[in-house]
Amino acid sequence: MSWAILLVIGAGAYAFKAGGALLGLRFTDSERAQSVLLLLPPALLTALILVWTLDGGERLVLDARLVGVGVGALAAWRKAPFVVVVLLAAGVTAAVRALA
């Protein structure tokens, strides 16, 4: 990979972060903007969780991840601590993969 490509990606990736951060300075007064912003996390994070669990390279796949994340979700719902949820999900997924 050339340095030029690398630097373009670096600059572009940072531009999104910096752009969002600076835009946030202007948004703080609007109550409507604030309430939509507060609802971004559930929408974005839920999307991220599902994509991480089901994405098989531009198609949906049901594999060991789904079993592990399912068990993790159950533990999270029963108020298990973060570390327990993470270890359970990884352990179950690894076990399913080892058995398959």
Place this chain on the structure above:
Amino acid sequence: MITGHRRDSVVLGTAVGIFGVTFGVLATTSGLTVAQACAMSLLVFTGASQFAAVGVIGAGGAAASAIGTALLLAARNGAYALTIGRLLPQRVVGRLVAAQIVIDESTAMALAETDEKAARESFYVTGLAVYVFWNLGTLLGALTGEAIGDPEAWGLDAAFPAGFITFVLPHVSERPGLVAALVGGTIAVIAVPLTPAGAPVLLAVVGSVAGWLVMRRGPQEGATP
């Protein structure tokens, strides 16, 4: 003593660090020098973008395609920065520096806290832990050229979505948040086979508008006997 969200930050950082090693190995086997692999992790600091860019180049793809994919995957950080704006420094210079550690992990951890001071601390501790571990992992992987085992064999790829569930739960306890999550999640899943990588999560922004519409309607409904 390390307790609560600090411990969680370190756990997240460690998991990210293991993926960092994998990235360092993949980068150097795809033709990047050690310096380039490290520069990428220091500058881009967005795992999904880096893996995608190196993957495209390694497979002999075009530069434009590598850049396009990487940036599409990096775009959600802009939405994150907007969302956690109140936690970032109010002065422009400080804000521009803190922006670099606005990523999936730091945002999710910060937003899981209700208290603003705890949220701010959680953002910085997680962001810095992930930054340090990701870059150390990259250096290690690029120098040794050997992965410390396959993270997928350990189920680590499932650890992230599962861990993030604990961050989402506080946001879906009321109806607007629940609607935002359901609509956003559904859109993303439908979009996975139809759109390029990175787009599904961006499209989920629509979910927050749906949640907002529900929130606006909510109080009036409750007022009618």
